[in-house]
Every structure is written in structure tokens, then in C-alpha cells.
Amino acid sequence: ALHSACYHGHLRFVQFLLDSGADQSLTARAVDYPLSPTAATSGAFPVTSTIAHTMFALPRPESAGSVGDSSISSTLSLCDDQQQTPVIWAYEKGHDQIVALLKHYANKRPDSDVCSEYSSGDSSYTPLPSPLGRLRSMTKEKAEILQLRASLANSFHLSLSDVDFQEAVGSGSFGKVYKGTYRGKTVAIKRYRAVAYGAKSEVDMFCREVSILCKLQHPNVISLVGACLDDPSQFAIITEFVSNGSLFSLLHEQKRVLEMALRLNIGIDVARGMRYLHELAERPVIHRDLNSHNILLHENGRAIVADFGESRFMAQRDSDNMTKQPGNLRWMAPEVFTQCGRYDRKADVFSYALCVWEIHAAELPFAHLKPAAAAAEMAYKRARPPLPPHPTVQFPAHVINTITSAWQHDPDSRPDFADILPNIEKFASPNNDPESLLMDINRDSTTSPSSVSALKNHWESKNSPNGIFKSLPVIE
Structure with a gap:
């Protein structure tokens, strides 16, 4: 048999x-x-x-x-x-x-x-892939491109010749991201590297991301400007440009310290965007790759959720749709990492908890471990990043409660974003001043992410109870 x-x-x-x-x-x-x-x-x-x-x-x-x-x-x-x-x-x-x-x-x-x-x-x-598998993949990918061209609204069809490229601002396994302009508007251009049909899953990822983005419209979700579908060598996704870049870059590369008000607002913005994806979108979506790389910040501090290359519509019922390991291992839910069966939108809730912890700790989750080891610790040993036993200035009570409920091992025990939002929205700061909320820290090459976190903790302890501060001490 x-x-x-x-x-x-x-x-x-x-x-x-x-x-x-x-x-x-x-x-x-x-x-x-x-x-x-x-x-x-x-x-x-x-x-x-x-x-x-x-x-x-x-x-x-x-x-x-x-x-x-x-x-x-x-x-x-x-x-x-x-x-x-x-x-x-x-x-x-x-x-x-x-x-x-x-x-x-x-x-x-x-x-x-x-x-x-x-x-x-x-x-x-x-x-x-096997020879026949490669042929089937080629046929499937060509069919997907034809279907996408037919279904995508004309307003989203762009020609790459109409886009002016500027400097590269990021890269990934798919290719590079550039800053550019389209019809006088500053945009981000996600340029897929040229691949032959059937060579890898870039075509499938491209089609999936465009088909999802074109149906999304929310202040806390990246906005699609259009896509170039003419030829695999010209594949590109054009979105709004987010000037402050990713949360990961701000925290771990630029060594920026975020004020408490901004930290709280980022968590709220991401939860709003995720609730929209899960419940309010025309076709609800599971992100499957929520992490600090894919949370972007505008100049006014507004956070948006981006990068839908690993996302899926909830209505999809493919046999492999919700069993494989997508996304970054360091932020991956245990049920996704172990591949013990199908998973659902609660996997995004787990990733959200790790992002909130990262925002307030100014450290990567399990920074001392490689991503796969970090995922294994969380999945098999049920380990979690450290939290204080009692509320602190760095981790207020409502933040601790949000994190601990959202990263529970049992997916069914985790709250939905609709349940998370009422508990955190009341702590939002309505009028952010971006210049005062993004604080530069000493950029000496000897300063490590762990010392950034230690400095932030020390400085917050000497300031007002709500953690707001306007300057940093000078490191001699």
C-alpha cells in the first residue's frame, strides 16, 4: 500500500x-x-x-x-x-x-x-527537486504568474522602467531592497533576484506576497504601491518607504534607546496591525514571520508590519500550508518549530510576545544562542527570555502580563490580538515627539547589545516612574 x-x-x-x-x-x-x-x-x-x-x-x-x-x-x-x-x-x-x-x-x-x-x-x-518535480514546479509557477497578472487590479501593474532606483537599504534570500521614487513618491523596491522557473520558490513567494499585499489596507500594515510582473528577471514589489527602517536595526545595529512611551506605542501598533490581519482584513492572513526585522518605524514613531513572503491566507487548505517551518527561528512558536501538526494564527501571538520582550529588554531573545538553538530551547525545554519577578520601570505590570499570556506553550491558551489590545491601548501616548523618543546611545565599537540594555536599565532607574527620559549619561 x-x-x-x-x-x-x-x-x-x-x-x-x-x-x-x-x-x-x-x-x-x-x-x-x-x-x-x-x-x-x-x-x-x-x-x-x-x-x-x-x-x-x-x-x-x-x-x-x-x-x-x-x-x-x-x-x-x-x-x-x-x-x-x-x-x-x-x-x-x-x-x-x-x-x-x-x-x-x-x-x-x-x-x-x-x-x-x-x-x-x-x-x-x-x-x-526531482526531474519530474522540477517540470511540475515550472508549470505551476507559470500558471501562478498568469493567474496573478489576470487577477491583479490594473492600478497595481507597474513597469520597472518607471521606477527610479537609489541606494540599497536591505537584502535577503529573495534579493535586495532599494530606496527609490515612483511618480514623485519615495518608495521601497523589493527586487527579486533573477531566477529560472522551477529553480526555487522565489516565484511562488513573489506571487503569494503580491496577492496578499494587494488586499491589505491598514495604517499599521505596509502599503502596496504596485508590482512588476512582466518577466522573472524584472520581478519587484513596490511599497511605501518607511524612513526609520526596522526595529531590529534601531535596537541592535544603530544602538538606539527607545523611550518608554515609544516602546508602548510600538507594541500597540503591531497588535493593531496583527488584529487587522487576523480578523478584519478582506481575507484574513497569518503572517508566520513576525519579528523585529519585519516591524518598521515611520518618522513619527508609528510602527507597521511588513514582509508577507511567508504569509498565508487563513482560508487556504493546502496539505503543506500550515505544517512547514517558515520565518526566522529565533521568534518561532514551539508548534511551528516542532512540526507536530497544523498550526494557526496563535503562532503569530507567540512571536508578538517575543517582539514585545525584545522592545523592552533591548536585546535579542536568547542572544547567546544561535536561532535554531533558541527555538529548540523554547519548544522542547519550554524556556523563555527572562522577566523580572515583580514589575519594574523597564517591564511594567501590564507589559509582563501581556508577554506571559502571549508566549504560553499551549496555543489555545494564548489570547487573540482582540483580547490583547484593550489591556494595552489605555497606556498609549497620544502625541509622540520622534526627536525626543529616539535617543542615540554611545556608538563606540566596544559597546555591545548587552551593555546597551544595562545602560538603559541603569538610566531608567534614575528617572521618573514612567520611564520617560530626554538624554543619556556620557560614557567615559
Whole structure:
């Protein structure tokens, strides 16, 4: 049955069989032939069942030599008539998701040498994507581009020749982000690096991000200006330009100290943007990659949520839609990291809690660990970044309560953003002065992020109870 399901690409059935203990090391030979009229009408098994059909066709390993008699009208043999394991069948048929699933389950068995003929001796059996998988990917991506071109409103269709590029302001695995102008307006240009169809998932990510952004409109969510869809080498997403950059850059690269009023307002703005995405958008969205890199700040201190390359519409029901690991591991919810099943919008709530902690601590969560190790600590040991046992100037009571409720291990125990907002909005500062809220700290090369946090804590303790301060002591 496992061979049959792998051969025909029945992903859910393969997972069911693996969960039931199916042995990947068994071998068989693939054959395919029409059912005889007698068999088809006898009611032994449904004519329409491709799984039953192939199971009928599969020989037992000990009787494999009998395959090929005159009653078989056509035979498909993989790898020169050798009997093969299920993973080889899936690979040869281009079912790359099934190959990855088999690999995942086999890795749980240290003694397994499934498909050793395709193994490098480590954790990988087969090269991905397979030839057929690559062809299917190319066809799918071209169809996605055509569908996006047809569905995207004309006002969002832009030509790259109409955009004036200035300096690069960021980069990622997708390509680079530039500052530029479009029709006299300052914009950010997310330029995807030129890729061939089927080479990687950049095309899929691009199409997904454009299709999501074009349906979003909220003061705390990045605004789409348009997209260039003419050619993969010209793919670009043009959005509003956010002058103060990312929260990550302000805290950890520029070594800026944020006033308490601004810190509180950033948390409120992000929660408002996330509530809109989860509940109020035309098509609700799960962000799946909320972190300080993707929280941007305008000159007036208003925070917006950006970067929807890993996001999904909640209504999507793809088999792999909500089981894979997207986004940055350091801010990843335990249920996403462990890949134990489907997850939902509460994964964004967990990431939000880490962002709020980061804003008030001026440190990365688990800064002493690499991202994967940090995610493992949170998922398997249920560790969390440190909080004071009692409210402090740095961590007021309502901030501690918000964080601890939002990063609970059980997703169902975490609040929705609609529940978070009433508890924090009453602490908003209505009139921010950006010049007084963003404070430069000593930029000596010896100043580390940990010393930035220590300096901020020391200085806040000497100022007013609400933590507002206008200047910093000079470090000698």
C-alpha cells in the first residue's frame, strides 16, 4: 500500500501509512495494467480506485519474478527492473513532497538505511527537486504568474522602467531592497533576484506576497504601491518607504534607546496591525514571520508590519500550508518549530510576545544562542527570555502580563490580538515627539547589545516612574 500511495502521489495516505508503522525498507516492482472485465465487474474492488488498482498490481517481494507474464498489457519498471523502495518510486514520479515526508519519518529511526542507493550517508536520500518535480514546479509557477497578472487590479501593474532606483537599504534570500521614487513618491523596491522557473520558490513567494499585499489596507500594515510582473528577471514589489527602517536595526545595529512611551506605542501598533490581519482584513492572513526585522518605524514613531513572503491566507487548505517551518527561528512558536501538526494564527501571538520582550529588554531573545538553538530551547525545554519577578520601570505590570499570556506553550491558551489590545491601548501616548523618543546611545565599537540594555536599565532607574527620559549619561 505504501508503494502504491507513493507511486500515485497520495500524500495524506502516505502520511497515514507512515503513522501506522509502514516499513519504508520493503521493496517492490512497479507495474501498471488495466483491470480485466471479470475483475472489474466482480465487485472485488472499485474500478475507480487507483490505490486499489495499484495494490492489486503490486507483487510481493518473494513473487516478484512472476511479474511480466502475457496477461500484463503494459509494464513500467523503475531503475532497470530492480525492485525499489517507496522513496525511489516517489522520486521517479516527481512527488517531491512525499520524498521529503519519507525522509522526515526515516530520520526518526537511526537504524534506517532506506533508499541507501540515493543516500549520501547523512540525512538526505535523494536530490530535490526531482526531474519530474522540477517540470511540475515550472508549470505551476507559470500558471501562478498568469493567474496573478489576470487577477491583479490594473492600478497595481507597474513597469520597472518607471521606477527610479537609489541606494540599497536591505537584502535577503529573495534579493535586495532599494530606496527609490515612483511618480514623485519615495518608495521601497523589493527586487527579486533573477531566477529560472522551477529553480526555487522565489516565484511562488513573489506571487503569494503580491496577492496578499494587494488586499491589505491598514495604517499599521505596509502599503502596496504596485508590482512588476512582466518577466522573472524584472520581478519587484513596490511599497511605501518607511524612513526609520526596522526595529531590529534601531535596537541592535544603530544602538538606539527607545523611550518608554515609544516602546508602548510600538507594541500597540503591531497588535493593531496583527488584529487587522487576523480578523478584519478582506481575507484574513497569518503572517508566520513576525519579528523585529519585519516591524518598521515611520518618522513619527508609528510602527507597521511588513514582509508577507511567508504569509498565508487563513482560508487556504493546502496539505503543506500550515505544517512547514517558515520565518526566522529565533521568534518561532514551539508548534511551528516542532512540526507536530497544523498550526494557526496563535503562532503569530507567540512571536508578538517575543517582539514585545525584545522592545523592552533591548536585546535579542536568547542572544547567546544561535536561532535554531533558541527555538529548540523554547519548544522542547519550554524556556523563555527572562522577566523580572515583580514589575519594574523597564517591564511594567501590564507589559509582563501581556508577554506571559502571549508566549504560553499551549496555543489555545494564548489570547487573540482582540483580547490583547484593550489591556494595552489605555497606556498609549497620544502625541509622540520622534526627536525626543529616539535617543542615540554611545556608538563606540566596544559597546555591545548587552551593555546597551544595562545602560538603559541603569538610566531608567534614575528617572521618573514612567520611564520617560530626554538624554543619556556620557560614557567615559
